Amino acid sequence: MNIQFQGVMPYPLQNIQHGAESIWGSQVELKKGERILLNASSGKGKSTFTFTSLGLRKDYEGTITYDDRNIKEIKPAEWTKIRQQKLSVVFQDLQLFPKLSVRDNLVLKNELTNTYTEAQLKAKLEQLGNGDKRQQECGLLSMGQQQRVAIIRALSQPFEWLIMDEPFSHLDKENTQLCLDMIHQRCEELGAGFVLTSLGETHDYPYSRELKL
Numbered sequence: 422m423n424i425q426f427q428g429v430m431p432y433p434l435q436n437i438q439h440g441a442e443s444i445w446g447s448q449v450e451l452k453k454g455e456r457i458l459l460n461a462s463s464g465k466g467k468s469t470f471t472f473t474s475l476g477l478r479k480d481y482e483g484t485i486t487y488d489d490r491n492i493k494e495i496k497p498a499e500w501t502k503i504r505q506q507k508l509s510v511v512f513q514d515l516q517l518f519p520k521l522s523v524r525d526n527l528v529l530k531n532e533l534t535n536t537y538t539e540a541q542l543k544a545k546l547e548q549l550g551n552g553d554k555r556q557q558e559c560g561l562l563s564m565g566q567q568q569r570v571a572i573i574r575a576l577s578q579p580f581e582w583l584i585m586d587e588p589f590s591h592l593d594k595e596n597t598q599l600c601l602d603m604i605h606q607r608c609e610e611l612g613a614g615f616v617l618t619s620l621g622e623t624h625d626y627p628y629s630r631e632l633k634l
Contacts, residue, residue, distance in 0.1 A: 422487050422507055422581045424451040424474060429483035431469050442633045444470070446483075449632065453581055455614040456605075460621055461634035467618040468513050470634060471586045474616075475508055476500060505533055506579050513586040515571040519560025523551065523570050526559055531577040545573045549599055564591040572600050576607045583608065583615040589624065597624055 426449045439445045444459075445466065451457060461467050472478040473485060476492045485492050487503075495503070517526050527542045537545075546552045549569040551562075559567060568591055575583060583604065589597040601624060608615055614629075623631075 422453055424582065425449070425484075425486045425489070426451075427484040427486070429473065429481050429485055431466060431473060431478070431481040433480070434466050434469065437465070439465070440633060444632055444634055451582070451614065451616065453614055454612055455629040456608070456626070457614065457616045458623060458626075458628045458631045459616050459618045459634065460631055461618065463620065465634040467634060468586055470616075470618065471510065471512065471584050474584060475504070475510060507581045509575045509578055509580040509583050511568075511571050511575045511583075511585040511588040513590075515567050517559040517567055517571060517574075520558055522556050523559055523562070524555045526570060527574055527577060530574045534578045536577050536579065542573070542577065545576075545603065546570075548603065549573065550596065565593075565596065568592060569596065569600060572604065576603065580611060581613050583613060585615060585617045587618055587620070589622075601626055 426444055426447065428446060428448070429444070430446050434445060459467065459470065469478065473481055476495060479493060518529070521529070523546065524542075528539065531537055531542060543552065543555065546555055549572070551566055551569050554562060554566060559570060562570070568588060572588055575585070589600060592600065604615065607613070
């Protein structure tokens with residue numbers, strides 16, 4: 422699935438000066454399988470990009486299309502299938518259930534598509550250094566630990582695009598690399614692409630290209 426932005430300008434960002442290289446107001450196509458770094462300073466609309474590209478916000482002019490289909494025409498029932506099969510996301514605020522355990526947060530998501538066994542989910546937690554936190558409430562974890570849980574959760578479904586809004590902001594270089602390795606492997610398995618928003622850090626990953634807001 423390719424995602425096209427055709428003159429998209431979110432209403433809350435209309436009075437902000439955007440550079441010539443900005444996605445906002447331009448014609449940009451994200452091609453399936455690309456690994457894209459989306460760089461922007463604070464306030465330029467990284468989270469707005471996440472929500473609009475996922476069809477969760479409609480307060481913009483211009484057109485966003487999935488394979489040439491205007492996403493404003495997609496009905497709620499179809500959105501459910503798209504978000505289970507074609508799009509996954511790591512929100513900046515993570516949107517974990519704070520009173521549920523790490524295990525339950527992962528299992529709730531995984532059961533929608535039966536992507537992994539519970540043993541595989543446990544192995545992924547161990548791979549990212551959270552193996553001993555499996556039964557702990559998510560709200561009691563550090564932000565870096567929560568980010569790693571949110572990344573595993575986002576990978577626990579089929580997808581063609583993974584949208585990540587500053588997913589490593591609370592992680593050190595070593596843990597960021599562990600997460601990137603897991604994300605890269607999963608995208609390779611699925612032939613999927615990702616968009617990673619950043620305040621300027623590249624995390625030493627060989628992106629297909631860099632875009633700006």
